Amino acid sequence: MTTSFTGPERHDHSEHQPEPGDHGRQGSDLINLGDGHHEGSGALPERFENPGLPEHVHRLGDDDPAAAKRSERQVASLFGVSMLATLLFVISYIVVGKGEIVTLPLIGATKALHVALGVTLGISLLCIGLGAVHWAKTLMSDTEVVEERHTLRSPDEDREGTVKILTDSAESTQLTRRPLIKYSLGGALxxxxxxxxxxxxxxxxxxxxxxxxxxxxxxxxxxxxxxxxRDPENTPIRLSDVTLGSVFHVLPEGIDDVQNPQDAKVKAAVLLVSMQESDIKNAKEASWGIQGVVAYSKICTHVGCPVGLYEHTTHHLLCPCHQSTFDMTNDCEVIFGPAKRRLPQLKISVNDAGYLVADQGFQEPVGPSFWERA
Amino acid sequence: MTSDAHTGTGRPADALRGDDETSTAPKKKGGGAVGGVANWMDERTGGAKGIRYLMNKVFPDHWSFMLGEVAMYSLIILLITGTFLTFWYVPSMGETIYHGSYTPLQGQQMSEAYKSTVDISMDVRGGLLIRQIHHWAALLFLVAIMLHMFRVFFTGAFRKPREINWVIGVLLFMLAMVEGFAGYSLPDDLLSGTGIRAAQGFMLSIPVIGSYVAYFVFGGAFPGSEIIPRLFTVHVLLLPAIIMGLFAAHMILLIVHKHTQFPGPGRSDHNVVGFKLMPVYTAKAGGFFFIVFGITALISGLVTINPIWMYGPYEPTMVTAGAQPDWYMGFADGALRLSPGWWEFTLLGHTFSLNVMIGAILLIPVIFTALGVYPFLEAWITGDKREHHLLDRPRNAPTRTAIGMGFIAFYFVLFVASGNDIMAITLHLSINDITHVMQASIFILPPLVFWITKRLCMSLQRSDRDLVLHGKESGRLIRTAEGRFFEAHTPLSEHDRWRLVSYETHRPIAAPTEADSNGVGRRQIAKDKMRARLSHFYFNDRIEAITPAELAAAHHDGQAFESIESAEDGDRLEIDSDEFDHHMHGGAEELSSGHAYSHPQDQEPS
Structure with a gap:
């Protein structure tokens, strides 16, 4: 320890009843220049001393019965308002209809019952609280009380006694002398x-x-x-339906017939977009689509939100959760945000009846990365 | 009474008789019916001793001590309203068709969890109010915990003997966050469902066991049909039980330690100055519960939060724009938004998704571990083994305060980053630019805030010193015989002064010299050096409290003017003869040459 701690002396706590005008003590006369000059050496204590509690100042109500009476009335009024609000709560609960709507300033149209119950309950509770606090602050004793602290450390006797019981127990159980029991017990537990x-x-x-x-x-x-x-209509899509610039939310045929449709949708959701074929920069992307119509997994490769925001002019796909942005003209590579991997592409073709069909599944896992993926 | 039975004057049989009588004769009761019940209880529990002790406990007054109270009361409100909600909420992902009174959802397929939540909001009378109070109280709970933690941190209330309670508090904060996340996921609406979806993505990012963790937690593939019932059990049973246990321990330690207090006249490390639990604090704190509850109810009645009926049921292929978690999860979401994609890589045939894992899995435990460790780190650096019950004013611990503010800056950047999309839309800025600025801020802002805060604290300490040395400006001008003007300063009263001079300052410990290291292991030397370096970092720049000697010296310097002032005393006494008159000289020394308050032309070259 390098710091010198003189600090408040232990006897401070016995001075909680200072006498008014107690200026005669050492700490206070040090600065009283009228008494002469101190050289700032030897004679002065290293630290100031705690002057003790200041004199208690009376409140208005302590000396003026009229003020105290006023406080009493204020507290009682608050409690009265609380009762009134409680009564209004009960009446609102019974009277106000479920479907009734009120329009309030700033808040707009809201359910009348909800607002009535909330406001009356709020006022009822608030007034109890305000009344109690006002009562405590104006009428109850405001003389500060001093409570002594005691060090938390147990007396040495108790500490030694505790240790002795433990060592005696260890002795009595013979745990130290019989390692076989010690280790087998440890193993079992x-x-x-x-x-x-x-x-x-x-x-x-x-x-x-x-x-x-x-x-x-x-x-x-x-x-x-x-x-x-189409999602959610569940109707097949003809290539001719996919006009330039259109976007389709897509699910695989027969998704409602599987055991857990929700689990299947999470992975199979696809976004179908039609672009100018010349806008597509990536050869694989163009060859896996048809005439500029391409299908990509809608599940973000970051943490799996549906990549819901498509910008027509730039062909950028934005995930609303963490703003990963994918460029649909370049095989959905990540151009911004926390995602690392491209969205997987679904290879599509047209069947004999003219409907869009997936020849094969995705060639890599969709959605967030996981350890075994690579 | 039977006192002679004990005096031994009677026969042995009488003594026995006497004992019988003593044990059966009712003791003095008094206090009417209440006293009767109290007596009945006390004779069976002996509770009066403990209750007397509790009712006599003294609590100091300060507005910042109410922050923890707000947290406690929010917790009680949460328990009450949460219990109400369980009577109507159905924790099931079973599919059902909606036929309730809310027409926009009529005939839609949804989970029973979502349907029951819509029913609570639309068809249960007052159900929406309870739901709204529950949600608002949860938000308030976490705000209050965080502010309470700031108070405890910046005043050094975590120092010995309160380290354990700090750690319990940190744990409570973390559990409350998880509890909140579990809770707002329960309605199974589109917004919270997206949150669970992301949570599954987070689990998948854990190396080696990630996909196993996800499949075990969700009972199979996402979303499955298990997660809502499981979150329900976690939300209403597991976490509340742990939280209440830790909360009870938090309160018991509070009673054992007694409350801390701010420094002031009459207050020391050995006492508590304030008001007794009975009656003043019962009225104040009990009243405050009703105030917190009342305000929460008012807000809930007037401001809608989480209108799940507008979001619709969870549908894995759909998402809402501007998806955001509740505020307390914002910082983790922000961290995810700021993580660059290149943090993901593959190595030896395995994927390391650090772009997800750092923000979503590691950040929270790392931050909370750092918080939990801090008291022990600071104690190690200062080497201070004493009990502390007097709080530090934040300015008097500049490095700690600056570290705290730097941490808050870090947290704040992450938090703001979770709203980057909202900011981009409302401010018409590029989301890419906003994100890049935030990415830079996360490194720049904390050190900057640290430095500014430390300087501010030390400036405040210097101004405190000035105040003690030179008193308050009285606004009264004095002209000397030579025609120089001064403003008289009024010295502080000893009570006011005590608040400013009572603090203690640690000094940096010396680095270990090689001579000391004889017989000491190399590791120990490295440790000592590290400690010395940290101690230097903490305490090298410091402003120490004024000592009586310094004050006396300051006044001594001012004596040149004292005689001049004394000459004028007569006039002034007529103008205002208050109790400070005999201290009046104190003001004149301000203007001695070279002092900050002097006029430039008065200064002599030194």
Whole structure:
């Protein structure tokens, strides 16, 4: 320790009843230049001393019965308002209709019942609180009280006693002398959580296996590639329907027939966009689409939000969650934001009936990255 | 009474008799019916001792001590309203068709969780109010916890003996965040569903076990049908139980330690000055509960939060623009938005998604570990082993205050970054520019704020010193015989002065010299050197409190003018004869040559 701590002396806490005008003590006369000059050496203490509690100043209501009476009335009025508000709450609850709408300034149209209940409950509670606090501040004693602190450390006797019980116990159990018991007990206690932990963790869910890497597009329907269906109408799309500049939200054909449609949708959602074929800079992208119509996974490669915002003029796709931006003219490469990987492309073609169909599934896992992916 | 039975004058049998009587005879009760009940209880529990002790506990007054109270009361409001909500909420992802009174959703397919939440909002009388109070109270809970933590940090209230309570508080803060996330995910609406979707993405980013964690937590693929019921159990049982346990420990330690207090006359590390729990604090704190509850209810009635009926049910292929979490999760979301994509790479056939993992998985534990460790780090640097019950004024611990503010700046940048899309739209700025500025700010702002804060603290300390040395400006001008003008200064009263001079300043410890290192391991030397360096960083720049000697010296310097003033005393006494008159001389020394207050032309070259 390099610091010198003189600080407040221990006897400070016994001075909580200072006498008014107690200027005679050492600390205070030091600055009283009228008493002569101090040289700033030896005679002065290193630190100032705690002057003790200042004199208690009376409140208006302490000396003036009229002021105290006024406070009493204010407190009682607040409690009265609270009761009134509670009554209004009960009346509102019974009377106001569920569908009634009120228009309030700043807030606009809101449900009348909700506002009435909220405001009356709020006022009812608030007035109890304000009344109690006002009561405490104006009428209850405002003389500060001093409570002593005691060091938290137990007396040495207790500490030694505790240690002795522990050492005696260790002696009595012979734990130190019989390592066989010590280690086998440690092993047994260490292992007893295993069954419970195994049951919980083991039964929480199935192993992922390759589930993250496959989508419904991988599974043929009646031996043929699945058609692209409008979401949510669930109707097939003809190439001729896809006019230049249009965007389709797409799900695979037969998605409602699988066991867990929601789980399948999360991975199979696709965005179909039609661009000028000349706008497409990437050869693979052009060849996996038809006449400038391309299909990409709608699931962000960052953390899996649907990439919902498409900008027609720039052909940029923006994810609303963390603003990753993908360039649809260049195989959906990431041009901004926290995502690293391109959106996977779905290779499409036209079947005999003129409908868009996926020949094969995605060639890589869709959605967020995971350890086994690479 | 039976006192002779104990005096031993009677026969042994009488003594036995006497004991019987003593034990059966009712003790003096008094206090009417209440006293009767109290007596009945006390004879069975012995509770009067503890209750007397509690009711006599003294709490010091300060507005900042109410922040923790707000957190406690929000927690109680959450427990009350949350229990109400469980009576109507259905924690199930089973699909159902909506036929309630809210027409825009009529006939839509949705989960039972979502449907029941819409029913609470639309068809249960007063249900919306309870839901809104629950949500607003949750937001307030976390605001209050955070502000309470700022108060404790910046005043040094975490120092011995309160380190354990600080760690408990940090844990409570972290659990409250998770609890909040679990809670706002329960309605299974489009916004919160997107949040769960992202959470699954976060889990997948964990190296080696990521996909297993995700499949175990979700009971299979996302979204599955398990996550809402599981989050429900976590939200209403598991986390509340842990939070209440830690909260109880937090309160017990508060009682054991007694409350800290700000320095002031009559206050020391060995006492608490304030008001007793009974009656003043019961009225104030109890009243404050109703104030917090009342304000929460008013806000809930007037300002709609989380209108899930407008978001619609969760649909994995849909998303809302401007998707954002509740405010307390904002900083983690902001960290994700600022992480560059190139943090993801593949190595040895495996994917490392650091662009996700750092912000979503590592950030929270790292920040909270740093918070939890801080008291121990500071104690190690100062080597201070004493109990501290007097708080530091933030300016009197400049380095700590600056570290805290630097941390807040870091947090603030992340928090603001989570609204980069909203800012871009409302301010008509490029989202790319905003993000790049934030990415730079995360490195620039914290050190800058640290430096500014430290300088500000030290300036405030200097101004405190000036105030002690030279008193307050009285606004009264004095002309000397030579025609020079001064403003008289009024010295501080000893009570006012004590607030400014009572603080202690640590000094940097010396670096270990090689001579000291005989027989000391190399590791120990490295540790000592590190400690010396940190101590230098903390305490090399410091402003120490005024000592009596300094004050006396300052007054001594001013004596040149004292005689002049004394000559004028007669006049002034007539103008204002207040109690400070005999201190009046104190003002004149301000203008001695070379002093900050002197006029430039008065200064002599030194």
């Amino acid at each position: 260490g292992l007893f959580v295993v069954p419970l932990g195994l049951q919980l963790v083991g039964s929480l869910g199935p192993l992922p296996h390759d589930n993250l890497g496959v989508t419904l597009w991988d599974r043929k329907l009646n031996g043929k590639g699945r058609r692209l269906m």
